[in-house]
């Protein structure tokens with residue numbers, strides 16, 4: 001490879017054409033003066049039916065044509081279970097294989113994120129709510145349903161962020177002002193009886209606010225958006241929304257099916273910082289080296305980004321030595337601080353005439369009819385997502401004053417007994433505040449219209465809804481590290497799920513609350529009297545935390561939200577990137593993807609990844 005060839009020299013090299021990488025490529029390539037190269041191990045599968053059709057997403061997971069197929073080491077807190085961690089290996093990355101739900105974080109979450117940066121708070125790189133809120137609208141276009149559906153599903157009013165006057169008509173105009181990005185966000189087209197029942201139940205509980213879900217203040221919920229283009233009945237992901245339209249630009253180059261091995265640095269440092277000069281990748285059996293003039297941006301995801309850094313000599317000195325890699329920068333935070341959202345809740349049998357997703361799973365004829373309906377006009381259950389019914393609840397919502405005090409004392413005592421490093425202490429203090437603040441959610445509770453925990457591989461008879469509590473801010477932390485100098489070997493991944501006692505305690509308390517929700521007339525009217533509850537033996541109205549822990553260890557599942565392995569925090573707290581996404585100790589290497597999220601947001605994280613990529617693009621463009 002002739003490195004002097006102008007064809008192999010780029011101003012910016014983006015590693016990973018996933019969720020964040022595709023968005024960044026689109027935004028940065030709007031400047032025709034920048035010659036940009038995007039590298040991804042996966043292929044362009046934008047036209048593939050399994051990717052396009054929302055209801056076929058189950059065919060993507062565990063399939064090497066789309067999925068990296070990561071898995072954890074046996075997890076001691078989950079009875080030694082090995083947890084599958086799918087990650088997208090295609091254009092659009094994990095946004096092209098995920099479950100579409102679009103959920104937004106809270107104002108104080110972002111304010112807390114910003115506090116982890118210490119004094120590194122530049123005006124243009126602010127990560128508090130005021131510094132980021134506009135980006136939560138920019139990546140998407142809202143496709144609002146009819147008035148009738150909005151009423152039935154109690155969908156909040158999205159308003160324009162910058163209209164200024166709270167009362168103006170424009171403010172109420174469903175967010176047309178700012179929401180004009182490539183991702184299409186839609187709601188159920190044909191509301192299901194259980195989705196309506198959910199929205200009613202949330203209202204009966206008194207916490208459907210009908211407020212704008214993107215305004216940072218919402219506690220409560222009802223029906224959330226999915227990243228689905230309802231006009232086409234197709235998944236809307238970063239590969240199709242951002243990367244594909246940008247391929248027309250002559251300054252954007254995309255190389256698919258190539259595995260990045262490492263970044264290489266100049267022998268001379270600049271002001272004591274490493275200067276990236278080339279990126280090496282393999283294409284089949286050939287090694288290729290490309291030169292970079294300005295920036296290398298790693299967007300390889302929560303497992304991929306720390307791996308690229310470690311293979312390039314940036315990470316924990318001892319780990320790199322053990323893998324046979326020369327350490328160029330000892331940066332202890334690389335690959336640490338791994339966290340994920342875990343969920344659990346009962347599957348309960350509903351009346352036999354309520355058609356849930358169990359019916360096509362069991363009955364081939366029904367599945368064929370649904371397929372034909374889709375083929376005839378991209379409509380029907382295959383055109384919609386599987387989870388729209390959400391709520392964000394705080395334990396404080398259900399507690400008496402005495403119970404609140406008891407919870408506060410328990411949290412304080414447990415945290416006193418848990419010794420931690422400085423960075424984690426700062427995070428724990430934030431999580432403690434979230435738990436004790438009645439205005440913050442401690443769990444996302446959501447409903448799917450199908451059974452889980454089926455004892456055999458075939459769906460059990462009967463139709464079900466499953467109500468799950470997902471702990472918003474877990475305390476347990478793990479790591480993802482290389483064990484070899486070969487880029488072909490997967491990292492060793494350990495989450496230490498439920499290792500922290502408060503995770504078991506808080507998730508169990510939310511599961512108890514699900515039992516209360518199921519007694520509300522709006523939901524209980526749909527439950528079959530004496531119907532089944534899964535997992536087998538689980539008490540539908542569990543009353544005690546001690547009754548639930550064992551079920552969590554055996555049945556809790558991931559929501560597939562791993563984050564945090566290249567955390568944006570001050571270096572003193574164990575951070576890996578600064579407020580401008582730059583890796584500490586380097587002059588021109590940045591990370592921009594879920595790995596930089598220092599603490600998980602209250603709910604699903606896709607919107608945060610898009611928002612941080614939008615913000616990253618503005619930072620890089622000097623805006």
Ligand SMILES: Cc1cc2nc3c(=O)[nH]c(=O)nc-3n(C[C@H](O)[C@H](O)[C@H](O)COP(=O)(O)OP(=O)(O)OC[C@H]3O[C@@H](n4cnc5c(N)ncnc54)[C@H](O)[C@@H]3O)c2cc1C
Nearest residue numbers: 016018019020041093094098099101260304594604605606
């Ligand atoms: C099954 C599943 C369901 C989910 N459901 C939801 C949901 O409903 N709502 C929600 O909010 N979130 C959901 N998520 C999470 C969300 O999709 C991810 O957090 C987000 O997409 C991550 O984006 P990213 O840019 O960090 O990484 P990714 O989108 O995974 O992108 C990383 C890219 O880097 C490439 N890459 C990695 N290493 C290399 C290398 N060495 N060389 C070349 N290329 C490389 C990969 O191929 C990939 O394209 C889900 C995730 C999964 C997997």
